[in-house]
Amino acid sequence: MDKNNIAIPLTKKDFVSDQEVRWCPGCGDYAILSQVQKVFPQLGIPKENFLVVSGIGCSSRFPYYMDTYGFHSVHGRAPALASGAKLSNPELSVWMVTGDGDAMAIGGNHFIHILRRNLDINILMFNNRIYGLTKGQYSPTTELGKRTKSSPHGTVDYPFNPPQLALGAAGTFIARGIDREQKHLQELMKAAHAHKGTSFVEIYQNCVIFNDGVFSSLTDKMEKQNNVLVLEQGKPMVFGKDRNKGLCLVGSKLKVVTIGDKYNLSDVLVHDETNKIKGLLLSELTYEDGFPTPIGILYREDKSSYEEMMMEQIDNAKLQKGKGKLDKLFHEGHTWEVK
């Protein structure tokens, strides 16, 4: 090992492992992998301090392709594994990669609890609204009525709305990106890293094999500007090819308005990512027809992380009681001497 290598700036190459990437050609996962490999060297963290943890599914192959410490765990359990690793060594930059099935179905319980505890872990959830690895069954985010291998007559399962679920679970950083919006995705990853607490980034990802085009209205060059609302802190929520559409609050509901005749720009809601009510309203739009899909940071809140509070308790206990001595602990309570 070259002792001086810390001084050499890291590049994308440093994070590419020697393993052949085994996703289907054209899968959205490739783009996401590439963004992560571009972002990691920019974070100012020594390479050895990254840990990438995953569960099971196509997306969960991710750690194998990153030249970092990595753990490919079992179905749905990545949040628990990531939590244990983070608590063991709070210095680590822990990234959890998961999918809609892994995080919302089999790992749903762990997902809500990691958010509630607010460990400083970054979650990237690739949402392709289908089960890829098991070959095409509907997932907990599949739209109602969709025909899949396991729902030949259409699903009768109402889907989860991931940002809303995360908000309900007291998540402190809730964002959404799209595999094809690469620059935007990089910014989200940097913001997720900067946030001290659990960061949840939902990434719409195209599964070319089992659910191709599910997000095409959000990625198609011609259509996307009319369908995607890019949230920017402190900026009015404007979208549309001609940037003449905006979101207004009418009563307690959002409404799409055209800026010009009846409404002007000052009527349009300004994005405030620290406003929980607005975050809730925006997350409502996930499956809503006639509304744009918001991407960016939907909600963000600063509060102490679990590991901060845990370490504080440990430090205080050491201060108050002195560093533990086993011989002393063994002798606590009543003892007696046999001579």
Place this chain on the structure above:
Amino acid sequence: MNDVDRSSQQRENLEVVTIRFAGDSGDGMQLTGTQFSDNTAIVGNDLSTFPDYPSEIRAPLGTLAGVSSFQIQFSSLDIHTPGDKLDVLVAMNPAAMKVHLKDLKDHGILLINTAGFSKKNLKLAGWKENPLEDKSLNNYRLIKVDMAQLVTDATGNLGLSPKIIKRSINMFALGFLYWLYDRNIDSTIKFLKSKFAKKLDVIESNTRALKAGYNYGETLEIIKTSYRIPKAKFKKGTYRNIMGNQAITFGLLAASEKAGLELFYGGYPITPASDILHYLASYKNFGVKTFQAEDEIAGVVSSIGAAYAGSFAVTATSGPGMALKTEALTLAVSAEIPMVIVNVQRGGPSTGLPTKTEQSDLYQAMFGRNGETPIAVVSASTPTHCFEAAYEASRIALEHMIPVILLTDGFLGNGSEPWLIPKYDELPAINHHQTTDAENFLPLSHDEKTLARPWGIPGTPGMEHRIGGLEKTEGSGNVNYEAENHQYMTELRQKKVDIIADNIPNAVPLGEESGDLLVLGWGSTYGAIRTAVKKCISNGQKVSHVHLMHLNPFPKNLKTLLKGFKNILIPEVNSGQLNTIIRAKFLVNSEGFNIIQGRPLTVHEIFDKIQEVVKG
């Protein structure tokens, strides 16, 4: 006791006594028993306890199902069990008497709180006539006393609430037993003062009840003698009383300190394992990190994550909790993660008998997983042995980079006995495999002697690697689905367990290495088997006892030992799990002795069975 003159009292010395406090689960029997145990430790007797209580926090009042009891055997001799037959039974209500009377010796003392014997309670216990009023109890030394009334009288001028007075009645029974066994009551007064700190009325009420019980003994016609049990002859050293679950935490903590690693505990509350979490959570000044997870699965998986990141990681559970951990255990085996999984066994299946003891998870520990997933298994045999067993399980996990299941049970977890406090410096060293040697690092290479893989932890420059549950290539750890590789890795995982046999002591029998009968046991049957076999040996019978701490792998000399005996008897609190494994592995004609009633085996049951086998 200083303020009572008992110079007129006759005293008789006894060697061994067994008493049991029994009452409603709200009657404070566990606290009474614990107080008596602590006091017994102070006197310097050897002792062994058996708390037994219903799983409901407040079981229906007065019913058989709601009876809570605490048994203690104490002696001037070396004892190994809480005792079989009772010298004294304290029954606070008819249900308690109904459940426990069968265990009282002829002419044993039966102390009855008549205040609990209302018509309603008699009916709830299934008694049509009041047994206190006919001759059915003539076989016992019956002491009927209205404890409620006497405690009320004793606290009469204080103007205390009836609730406080009622809650003090158990102290009357305790005071009486202190009198009976010639004890000093100061330890309990000290306890009351610290437990109820500012609640002066509660302290006063309990203290008066305690003294009233003590003084009542003085006035009794039926018992003229109090008893004294001389100090037991212990090995030299400092002692304390300890419960199995606490001993587990001491063992784990000692191992982590010895190995120089931080202790991480991920777990979910479940009876009867929760105390392990409680104790560990209080060791924060040792840097212990406890994580109360959202479920059993997250409990074990967070421990895997912590172990991967470099902590000495532990989880503990019981009953159905162990079933939930199965999937993660296979991951720990596949990824070769060093960790300890404590299973404080309880009666099953499903939620089964949450507060009762059983040894029924041995098959599960050995085989209960998908794929071929061998795991090392260690078991504890007494409450104090829980310390040693936890230390040993930790040592194996860390020295072999492997998950280890530690089996205890409810009887061990909640039972207590005097513990010769070890000196930390004298505990054996524990090595582990953390390394910073990036140059020579291959994540899934294996040490020749232990088959441990190097433990390269995140944060170490130059050793970045990936690991997981998919089949791997030895060395690089890369995913590998090739047919022959799978066979190789499957065999390697088995070898990793087998090779531990080189690193554990041989089994040491009590008695000769050959003879008419070997009694083979594991876990909490130790005390009962040991006592029964000792009796056989002193009767001149050619009976020996081997108690296994290591269940997977077995000690190397077990085969030779088994072949040295005409008969092999394996008593277990299950329907014959070790017996099946021994028969399959060693092709011997061993015989099981199986009682599955949610209680420990008794000495006389085993003794009688031995006689039956030996006589053929």
